[in-house]
Amino acid sequence: MIEAADITEDAFLGGQLRLMQKRSGHRAGHDAILLAAAIDAKAGDRVVDFGAGIGAAGLALARRVAGIRLSLVEIDPELAELARRNAAANAIAAETIVLDVTAEPQAFASNGLSPDSADVVLMNPPFNDPARHRGSPDRARHTAHVATEETLHAWVHAARRILRSNGVLTLIWRADGIAEVLAALSRGFGSVSILPVHGEAGRPAIRVLVRAVKGGRAPTRLLPGLMLNNESRMSESAVTQILEGRAALPLVEP
Template structure:
């Protein structure tokens, strides 16, 4: 497949998978890689990705043999078309379906209580708290409307099996608020892990696994330290991020 002039094809170095990306649209970063590594997903699971963008998160899961059947929800038409092209590029039409729709309408496309895991790298920007991006696709990918998360969580609850998982990455500074919102949608936070850019710097990402209708018991995984003092990746990160070392955190 030949990319357009404004596109690149990245070799994910995972089971031969490749990814078409737009040069001037939102491009995946370390948060997607960390989320794919953090996610505890069985090889036989059905997985839905809310806000899939170009589909990178599902390809990272596929390359790690996490999941068997995948649904990629994307509300932006251009991004959904790109995700569909990436599915065809990797010949995954039999296992991966791109759905151009809002996550809140998930029940229109998937049977209720039929998905093992919903995974999400949601928009981080709080309403009115970040500058608008000159690129519409970047702005939508980075910013959330007042009800964006509520729509995602409502949609996730409707399609998740009993004890199904909702897994996401979010700014560490907003950990309390996102856990509170998860609980309000009957998705109980069960496991979390903080990611630190340097050992002497505050955490800037939190990875969370919530379980549908679970009892409240919260466990923590050891912290992830991304960079050594000299700016090189730590040995732990090399084991999960060894092929994307040039991506900024």
């Protein structure tokens, strides 16, 4: 059990969402909020958040899009418990499932995630390359941040299995790994949209947000990059609106 002294409560979406999270280890931030802003769900959709952690991305999406049927999937029981508590504290209906995203299909089915049952999957998988990134000695932080060679393929495969035909997968990944993302999506996905995310204008992208459709056939779209900060290093008003949940990203279909 997590002691109260080991938990902080932090405001997201300009205070619309308050989340408890562990003081140490992986902590939710901009990546989760940008991912939520990139998803075009609608009321009634079954939405599954892979690697949900404390529930930041899924709950931020639920705050913007009322009426989704949200499942938060997390391998770490302590983080899953915080996700459950966060959903309750914010009066958001969500089920929390303790499950390894790389588990066998039977484990998914026994938790209500049968094939062709989801409309939307979102994911923020571990994406740091262990060959170039020194993993944290904190086990939870290491699990959340460092990927193996098979991580992305395994997560995308699991998403493909539970998504309905024309269901949508949206993920965030490090920008220099876009080739890995496209390779993982090459089986079963199409109609790919890519949004580069830049920390500063004039600098290379640090993240990519990617939207793909199961069975989609439209050409791949590379969208204009999102600049988190302008040249004066002040947050842009459009970015502020996104981070406060008042606007969506251009991956979202009109």
